Amino acid sequence: MDYATKKLAEEKVFKDPVHRYIHVRDQVIWDLIGTREFQRLRRIKQLGTTYLVFHGAEHSRFSHSLGVYEIVRRMVDDIFIDMPEWDESERLVVLCAALLHDLGHGPFSHSFEHVFDLDHEEFTRAIILGDTEVNHVLTRVSPEFPQKVSDVIAKTYENKQVVSMISSQIDADRMDYLQRDAYFTGVSYGHFDMERILRVMRPKEEQVVIKSSGMHAVEDYIMSRYQMYWQVYFHPVSRSAEVILTKILHRAKDLSQGNYQFKQDPTHFMAFFQNNIELEDYIALDENILLTYFQMWMQESDPILSDLSRRFINRKLFKYIEFDPANEYEKLSDLKELFYQAGIDPKYYLVHDSISDLPYDFYRPGEEEERVPIQLLMPNGKTRELSRCSEIVEAISGKRRSDHKLYFPEEVLLQDGTQKTLKKQILKVLRG
Amino acid sequence: MDYATKKLAEEKVFKDPVHRYIHVRDQVIWDLIGTREFQRLRRIKQLGTTYLVFHGAEHSRFSHSLGVYEIVRRMVDDIFIDMPEWDESERLVVLCAALLHDLGHGPFSHSFEHVFDLDHEEFTRAIILGDTEVNHVLTRVSPEFPQKVSDVIAKTYENKQVVSMISSQIDADRMDYLQRDAYFTGVSYGHFDMERILRVMRPKEEQVVIKSSGMHAVEDYIMSRYQMYWQVYFHPVSRSAEVILTKILHRAKDLSQGNYQFKQDPTHFMAFFQNNIELEDYIALDENILLTYFQMWMQESDPILSDLSRRFINRKLFKYIEFDPANEYEKLSDLKELFYQAGIDPKYYLVHDSISDLPYDFYRPGEEEERVPIQLLMPNGKTRELSRCSEIVEAISGKRRSDHKLYFPEEVLLQDGTQKTLKKQILKVLRG
Amino acid sequence: MDYATKKLAEEKVFKDPVHRYIHVRDQVIWDLIGTREFQRLRRIKQLGTTYLVFHGAEHSRFSHSLGVYEIVRRMVDDIFIDMPEWDESERLVVLCAALLHDLGHGPFSHSFEHVFDLDHEEFTRAIILGDTEVNHVLTRVSPEFPQKVSDVIAKTYENKQVVSMISSQIDADRMDYLQRDAYFTGVSYGHFDMERILRVMRPKEEQVVIKSSGMHAVEDYIMSRYQMYWQVYFHPVSRSAEVILTKILHRAKDLSQGNYQFKQDPTHFMAFFQNNIELEDYIALDENILLTYFQMWMQESDPILSDLSRRFINRKLFKYIEFDPANEYEKLSDLKELFYQAGIDPKYYLVHDSISDLPYDFYRPGEEEERVPIQLLMPNGKTRELSRCSEIVEAISGKRRSDHKLYFPEEVLLQDGTQKTLKKQILKVLRG
């Protein structure tokens, strides 16, 4: 039988707390799950440093990837099947793209990419197209199949309907992570009626649209997303941990480039410090290894590297104050000066961190990040953009919300000993 | 104010998916949670290798420890308070013991202890009584306080009622892990009405007893426990991963003792290989470090160490068959012989693994492991042992159930190439 | 198009708290739901008097009937479809039988049948086969179709596999009511993994069997059933309400047959009092009507009828003591005598109520109520009876458990006034 259509003798199931069961019937999917590159996702947490605030958030990208696959599987096998506007020949490519869409994430992805100027999406493509177990499985389907899967994930695939299933303002990726992250953190946000949304999804030319009778379920989903961003993903304490993590990596890189002699060679990092990264170096990394290094670096003689590492491992995080970059620029440079004088390097110990989110937007041609809006399918067969139908969505549509904070080691400033006056002055400035 | 009774200015809460919120009011508890030894529990999974079968089971002993604390907190602050048989002066010691009861667990505890002949309970005591941050916090309460906490955990504390709250056949430890492990794995077992059980718990002389009106909730709890053991904790595939993990550690130890030259020094393991373990060596270890070594060992020249490490990291597990040690002893020695002949070392590649569980037992004096039975408090004020009241519990009471399996690398035996005939013969014997 | 296979233009869904959604695609099913006989089930509570103890249990047989239909629909459309041992031509008959299996239940079914010597199963058949809207829908499928549906419900249908789907020790009926009743009462029993059980169900010659890999889910289901019986269905306080209800109906019947002049003619009851019941009389009854009469009867001059009615409506229930019919027969007749002397008619005010349940049984040929045991399908393709595989099920298999109580109006006996000494004596006997 053809490998692309080969079914397992008996369906395999994974017990999943979010979707109850994840069902695998296709040999290709089963083989992909068994590859080392996919198994590696077990060693990368879904929410990075969030577990230091929400202790339940210890789940990995492995379970999320299975979840996205399962949602797409339900779309194609339970909902779209037999619908005239759905092209059944796209089934396998979208299932594979769903499963593999996060394959290139590195350890503590966001910070890591930032420090070493990397892009996880590039690595996702590199793993799919390079000499990997994943690539070998995909190539068995057909020689051009890896490129197709990669294109779907990169959003360059010709069939935009297929792209929209995993990358749009209401896609399988978001629907899984909102529910999954809510489940593992235990927050009560993140609930919405996914079963209803799936049932009203309709494949339409360039994208999957939503029957207007499901509008309220979509509103609920948009609100869930909004709440999850501000309550969980942007939690100021997990940002503190991320700030420290970023600074550890910066410091180690700076030291290495300054020819500092590490007690134990940072073998796994050398390619990154030297900016000479092979795919294999990247795949070999994971969060266990980072944390193992951080533990070793607690013993390093460089006081900044050892202090920051200790802070991360033992969770001695920075405190923060609100910061208004538009009006407090001077305050920041004053503070930097004072930190220098007090012997506390502001490059590592006074960090301006900013985040922002746009909860939903309609199409604004020419914008940097063009977003495909959610389209409702009206009873008359025409589509209408969501924010034109929903008051609630209209209200938040296109409104970017940002937050700025300054992070710093408060307990150092409170310590008695050297520089007491200077520290008091710093605290006074910080507390406004 | 006295440190033992010092309250936080504002109650702190942790969001917890099992108990909704975990409430901390006591300064002592807050300080204990902040110690490096307690934070280390974030790096030890609650269920060891189970996540390789139930992908949701990535939660750590940190969250379980908070959970046990919270259950005991509810007992003492919501239920026992003002009851005449409850000694309020035991409040803090039992809260601390609940929080710290798993402090000495090592990475993949069960296998690790087995290979290096260690006992995590000893390490729990060592951390509480040694020169650690935890000890410093406890000592601030009073000089003898660490010893008291340690005694409760060791079950040698004089007040057996207090001991029974965290170590008995229905204790806060079990009530937390059953629910927590069910939640994270997503299985539907593990549900029972804990709120009801807490409400009918009554402190009585030597133990906490249960009002007879709550008997059915207790039955449900016993059944949950039974199902969790056989469906989750003893899952044959996670036992396969544990078998491999044990054999990796064995092989590394054997190699080290045989003066094998590792490519990278196994620094973190040296104390363990040389059986010369300081407390600090033990605390420094965690699962990140073990998994980092396993990844490095995939590159070792020793074929057994590298093969087993690769199996664990990439989840290429052993298959298994049922085994009856009473009647198939000869079969096992035949198989060992055949494995030798085929060049597959049976010491590492043919593993007899057995587990057993006793779901509930009444008191059997003189038994190796004397169990305190669950006592029901009857309306007349007398107590009666659970299995004398409950038909269901009586039915399973004292019935030990065991399971034996042989684990082996099936795909090696199915490979073409050398020793084809011998491998076929082995498979024939294995498949009976 | 053929009526039997006619599909709705668009699938209809009912929001259901237990199964999330109930899906209707078949025109026949849709038409049956719309009949007056099926809508009548909204006016009959699923759990009779239980709502007087578990206030959430106000749900009707209507929702249960939809639930049983939905479970069977999943069996046939999601699981059995394409399985060689499943006869697709049975699909519609089993769906209709599932939906209609409780159609003949009267108001407070159990008590009502008891007093008027009726059998709801007979009325189910009568409604299906008589001149009713339900019958007209079924007849449109084919003239013999009503009889087939009736036979499945009566368990006389030739294809026993089909019968077992709604009437066996693990059928859609039980799986729905256990979950539904647990949901509405709010008890934590009643959870089991139905999705798993459905997935391992296999049609086999004479019955649906369960793949042995699902044994633990079945054990859990059996335990749920056990707990629901003893914790909910047999709750002593709801039995008290049922005792009173039975006695109201008895009294009204006795009065009517004794030519008592009711203030308001008991029109709806006349056929029942005179034992001359037409199908239409039966269908016209529901719980609203019964409760309306009870309210009217509170104003009747007969003191017993008005007292009992008031007790039911205002929930002034009887108290109870345990009773051992084997050894306390004499006590009961003594009590009756004392009640007579005290002027409290023991026929209505001293009620011996007994219940019993057999949680599971294997096949015992010749027994009054032959039960089809649950068969597990072993990997070798043979079946094995459940209790031979499961220790837990074996332990409770065939063990009938009974409970006897005496119900009486305690507050009357505690009242001062007439017969004070006699009442004291009665209380003394009652309290043993």
Next chain:
Amino acid sequence: MDYATKKLAEEKVFKDPVHRYIHVRDQVIWDLIGTREFQRLRRIKQLGTTYLVFHGAEHSRFSHSLGVYEIVRRMVDDIFIDMPEWDESERLVVLCAALLHDLGHGPFSHSFEHVFDLDHEEFTRAIILGDTEVNHVLTRVSPEFPQKVSDVIAKTYENKQVVSMISSQIDADRMDYLQRDAYFTGVSYGHFDMERILRVMRPKEEQVVIKSSGMHAVEDYIMSRYQMYWQVYFHPVSRSAEVILTKILHRAKDLSQGNYQFKQDPTHFMAFFQNNIELEDYIALDENILLTYFQMWMQESDPILSDLSRRFINRKLFKYIEFDPANEYEKLSDLKELFYQAGIDPKYYLVHDSISDLPYDFYRPGEEEERVPIQLLMPNGKTRELSRCSEIVEAISGKRRSDHKLYFPEEVLLQDGTQKTLKKQILKVLRG
């Protein structure tokens, strides 16, 4: 002991699916629950006709009333206790007001009040202050206690803080019904983190305010409310049932006032038809009685009364179209004319139904219905109105949303037979 502070020997609990358990410790509360007026609430559905769309919504006002009591109990006993701005002497009055706040609701309250020009709030006060069992219990606390309870419910109580606990834009009443109605209907809206909201509630002079750290939980609550209104409470099909119900009552009243001879005297309704209502007449009514009459009226000779009654009982509802009263006034009068000509009385068969909701509003002095806005308690101790802090709430604040529909018996218009042309014309006008 004083009756006001008398505690039950042992706490009583009710199993509740929404709050797990409802706890009763006070003798007064226990006695109130046992009164006939409170037990009557079991016979009034919480959501009127909604069960005809969401079949799970069969729950009564009894369970909701217990739920509101339980929420207030948690506020006062778990949160406010020991807070300086909370006046402990208000505890009992607010608990009683919470329990009794819906006491005066009649059967299918909204329609019933509309037809007979009644106000359930007036009846609540009448029951509390009249010669009732409830009044007798309350009077035992103190002679002026009934008036105090009544004042809290009527919002005229002097202590506005107490009033706001059960009547404000975030009160125990709403928090219970949103969750409860979501639970019983099974919709996924209605979830919010009540435990969090309770924990951040702070008694403040004139009202209970919310600590600003809980703002997001409040946003979630406001959104839940919004969704429940539009998805559940205003569901167009349950409005259809309500339209019919209203018209049944209208018709019966009109007939009675026109001296129509009912086959069976409408005893229970006479006081209402004659607009001469005693408290006892009102209390004697419930939904069982209404539905019993509707069944009897199916047999009446008046074709409109019998048709409408049959429609309600057998759920043959009206269909609907959208209607724009501002621009389609003429269309409506044309339709009325056509209905007359076709012999279908538009008074009963062409119904304009409108609903509207204001999801949240800040204080607008002088408005007809002055609303107390939700105040957030900022870290600096000042309060700030919610919509000034929350973008989402601001977006919907003060925006009243309305909906208008025309209801009519579509199947009559589709019937062949008389007036075929006229009916066709009507359908054409209706369908625009």
